[in-house]
Amino acid sequence: MRRRKRLEDSDYRALAEWRYALRRFLRSSEEITRKAGVSATQYQLLLFIRGSADGALGITELAERLQVRHHSAVGLVDRCERSGLVRRRRDSANRRRVLVQTTPRGAALLRRLATAHFETIERLGKAFVPPIPGPAARGQSGANPGGHSPESGRAGPVPG
Numbered sequence: 001m002r003r004r005k006r007l008e009d010s011d012y013r014a015l016a017e018w019r020y021a022l023r024r025f026l027r028s029s030e031e032i033t034r035k036a037g038v039s040a041t042q043y044q045l046l047l048f049i050r051g052s053a054d055g056a057l058g059i060t061e062l063a064e065r066l067q068v069r070h071h072s073a074v075g076l077v078d079r080c081e082r083s084g085l086v087r088r089r090r091d092s093a094n095r096r097r098v099l100v101q102t103t104p105r106g107a108a109l110l111r112r113l114a115t116a117h118f119e120t121i122e123r124l125g126k127a128f129v130p131p132i133p134g135p136a137a138r139g140q141s142g143a144n145p146g147g148h149s150p151e152s153g154r155a156g157p158v159p160g
Helices: 009-036 040-051 059-066 070-082 104-128
Strands: 056-058 086-090 098-102
Touching: 009 040, 009 104, 040 056, 040 059, 040 070, 040 086, 040 098, 040 104, 056 059, 059 070, 059 098, 070 086, 098 104
Parallel strands: none
Antiparallel strands: 056 098, 086 098
């Protein structure tokens, strides 16, 4: 692992601004999903399934993506299945494996939620781009290419 040079005050400011933007995004995400009647984790499950190459994932992959234990992923899939958002099917290549895919209802909900999330990201702008520490990231002029100055992206809380 490469050792980093000493962090400068501007690195801490950039990281603090990015964490602030991240908190605003997460709070907005919670509001978006709550208004739609699902949890943020249910939204993430739908998103990870839709974002997969085959449009279906196994429980192990879902658990990894969600950063939860296997049994927690099973419980989440059970709840989403009861709500009509996903369905299970056998993997045609490995009949022992069960895949989870979205239903038309789940796909329609995901489209609405993802659109609202992209709108939030657009409002956050450059503040949502993670900072890169050190002089190399700031370039010769001292400007951070990620746009992380105290005035960038600080329009206050993101509306839900």
